Amino acid sequence: MIPFAGSPLNRASEKRTDANWIESKRRDPSSLVLPLWRLEPFLLGSEKSGPPIELGLLRPGIADSLAGAEAAWVFLGLDGDRAVFALDVSQAADPGNVGALAGLGYFRDARMAASMVSLKDAAIIGQAKALIDWHQRHGFCPRCGAPTTTMDAGYRRLCGKCNAEHFPRVDPVVIMLATEGEACLVGRGKQFPSGMFSALAGFVEPGETIEEAVRRELMEEASVRIGEVTYYATQPWPFPSSLMIGCFAKAESRDVKADENELAEVRWVERRVARELIEGKQVDGLRVPPPIAIAHHLIRTWALGEK
Numbered sequence: 001m002i003p004f005a006g007s008p009l010n011r012a013s014e015k016r017t018d019a020n021w022i023e024s025k026r027r028d029p030s031s032l033v034l035p036l037w038r039l040e041p042f043l044l045g046s047e048k049s050g051p052p053i054e055l056g057l058l059r060p061g062i063a064d065s066l067a068g069a070e071a072a073w074v075f076l077g078l079d080g081d082r083a084v085f086a087l088d089v090s091q092a093a094d095p096g097n098v099g100a101l102a103g104l105g106y107f108r109d110a111r112m113a114a115s116m117v118s119l120k121d122a123a124i125i126g127q128a129k130a131l132i133d134w135h136q137r138h139g140f141c142p143r144c145g146a147p148t149t150t151m152d153a154g155y156r157r158l159c160g161k162c163n164a165e166h167f168p169r170v171d172p173v174v175i176m177l178a179t180e181g182e183a184c185l186v187g188r189g190k191q192f193p194s195g196m197f198s199a200l201a202g203f204v205e206p207g208e209t210i211e212e213a214v215r216r217e218l219m220e221e222a223s224v225r226i227g228e229v230t231y232y233a234t235q236p237w238p239f240p241s242s243l244m245i246g247c248f249a250k251a252e253s254r255d256v257k258a259d260e261n262e263l264a265e266v267r268w269v270e271r272r273v274a275r276e277l278i279e280g281k282q283v284d285g286l287r288v289p290p291p292i293a294i295a296h297h298l299i300r301t302w303a304l305g306e307k
């Protein structure tokens, strides 16, 4: 399973427009709320506790005491009969140390938190983070500039002036492992930590298919000509709202040249080296992303000969 996929919640989207039902669940003491403080989800326990780390799902009353009246909240779905919400508590100065949450747990950057909890909880973090982040950035109508208000339990914003409707967006990104015989192509972005190499990636542009985006990005970033493109899997990536579309791409040759504006370096890596890299080893000063990233799963699948 790829992290951020596989949510255990039933999204129950038909309930979002039932304002009475949503309101009763918001007040129901058996419901659960995940607080996010400045987009960091809440985790139970102390920063010193070891795994497994539990997601900080709280009773509505506790969480609500931290949020301002205008705080964004979202209905994430149902766990059995129990409703689960996300709530923005960014207004609170230091909720991990002061107030109702003090001593219960701590807030952690969403990417880090997702790698500490179970895969099911990571998927809840992904949904919550992407939606609260979207609300934080869409307080004003992109069409006329007037304030927007939340509708449908957090899945729509409505402009109070021109009535334009705005929906949470997902931005498609292609991430592809180019292969040629017994080697795959990895690159080091200019902003990457030293030694970190990954599959190449880029946003799908308007008017473009996934396959066209894969071919264009590999040509732009590495001057590699691509034949067959095959789909592997997707990963929701809530930073802030991407859907990573993982593909394999057959290169026509190993001729390669890094685009200096985007990449510090590109390298062909032999399959036997790739097998060591996915075990977390560093080989020739080179390492690859951990399992939180779909790039790891692309490299693993190819290295193990499953593709």
Ligand SMILES: [Zn+2]
Residues within 6 Å of the ligand: 141, 142, 143, 144, 145, 146, 159, 160, 161, 162, 163, 164
């Ligand atoms: Zn408007």
